[in-house]
Amino acid sequence: SYVLTQPPSVSVAPGQTARITCGGNNIGSKSVHWYQQKPGQAPVLVVYDDSDRPSGIPERFSGSNSGNTATLTISRVEAGDEADYYCQVWDSSSDHPLYVFGTGTKVTVL
Amino acid sequence: EVQLVESGGVVVQPGGSLRLSCAASGFTFDDYAMHWVRQAPGKGLEWVSLISWDGGSTYYADSVKGRFTISRDNSKNSLYLQMNSLRAEDTALYYCAKGMGVVITGDAFDIWGQGTMVTVSS
Numbered sequence: 001s002y003v004l005t006q007p008p009s010v011s012v013a014p015g016q017t018a019r020i021t022c023g024g025n026n027i028g029s030k031s032v033h034w035y036q037q038k039p040g041q042a043p044v045l046v047v048y049d050d051s052d053r054p055s056g057i058p059e060r061f062s063g064s065n066s067g068n069t070a071t072l073t074i075s076r077v078e079a080g081d082e083a084d085y086y087c088q089v090w091d092s093s094s095d096h097p098l099y100v101f102g103t104g105t106k107v108t109v110l
Numbered sequence: 111e112v113q114l115v116e117s118g119g120v121v122v123q124p125g126g127s128l129r130l131s132c133a134a135s136g137f138t139f140d141d142y143a144m145h146w147v148r149q150a151p152g153k154g155l156e157w158v159s160l161i162s163w164d165g166g167s168t169y170y171a172d173s174v175k176g177r178f179t180i181s182r183d184n185s186k187n188s189l190y191l192q193m194n195s196l197r198a199e200d201t202a203l204y205y206c207a208k209g210m211g212v213v214i215t216g217d218a219f220d221i222w223g224q225g226t227m228v229t230v231s232s
Contacts, residue, residue, distance in 0.1 A: 001172070033218040035155070042205060042225060043147075043155065048218035086155050090216040097215065098171055099145070099157035 002091035004102035011108045018074040020105045022087035025068060030089040032070040034063060038083045046085075047072060074107070082109045112136035112221050114206050119226030126196050130226055132189040132206035137221075140164070140184035143209035145219055146191050148202035148228075158204070159191065162214050169214075174200075196230045203227050 005023040012018040022032060032050050035043040045054050047063040050070065060075045074081055087102035118130040132144070146158040159170045159180040168180050179192040189206050204226050207219035 031216045035219075037155075042222040043219075044222070045210070045218055045220050048210060048220075054220060084154075088155075088157075088218070092215060096172065098169060099160070101147075101155040101157060104154040 001098075002089070002093060002100050004087055004089065004100055006085075006087060006102040006105045008103070009106045009108065011110055012074075012077045013110045014077055014079060016077055018077050018081070018107055020072040020074075020085050020087075020107065022070040022072070022102045023068055024070075024089065027068055027070050027089065028066045030065075030091070032063065032065050033088045034061075034072045035086045035088065036081075036083045037086065043086065077107075077109055079109050082107055112208075114208065114221055114223035116204060116206050116223045116226035119204060119228045121229045121231060122196055123232050124197060124230055126230070128193045128196065128228060130191040130193065130204055130206075130228070132191075132223060134187045134189065134208070137208070139182075139187040141212070143214040143217065144180075144182060144189045145207045145209065146180060146189075147205045147207055147219070147222075148200075149205070149225075150199075150202040153202075156202070160209070160214060161189070163212070167214060193228070196228075198230050201228060201230050 034047040036046045037043040046061045050065040051063040062073045115133045145160045161180045177195045181190045208221040209217040210220040
């Protein structure tokens, strides 16, 4: 089955840039979506189709995807960005297609 | 307001059955695919199942295939998950989520409910 690997944690100072990676075999050929989940809350879509932002998501959130790595970048990090972040793809490489979430990354704002 | 509200989560014994429901409002329900996603306590997100806008196509995670059945009633703006042969490892918060576009593959989930807790324990 398809595996998406994320670093367990990323720490960043306020105002700096956080980069969260999502590794998968030839992930650059897939559309990657990113979700933010704060404690006790449901996930929120922050980036879809590699680099598009839903309405209401700040421009500080951006995404890229190439080769074997997709990246979510949070610029000018704020305390309110502290959350778990998950990447997601649709894997149709086998005869049993399915959605896959990454392992998740906890972003800590120092 | 676009909203998804799950219900039906309870404590159930191993081997038991349960049906979860998700009531949708604020959007044209039968225009979109719908999904179930679960999260075990302290763990990450796990996609469970999806159903196309008309119910004609369904997909399942390997971990639930053959035990869970997803369905929808577009006349009631409702999504369901029938869960049979429940195991301890099915213990999780179950979210319903709306597909963002018209395709069922490769889509993002743009609206999520707050979840309903299922605990499988004797």
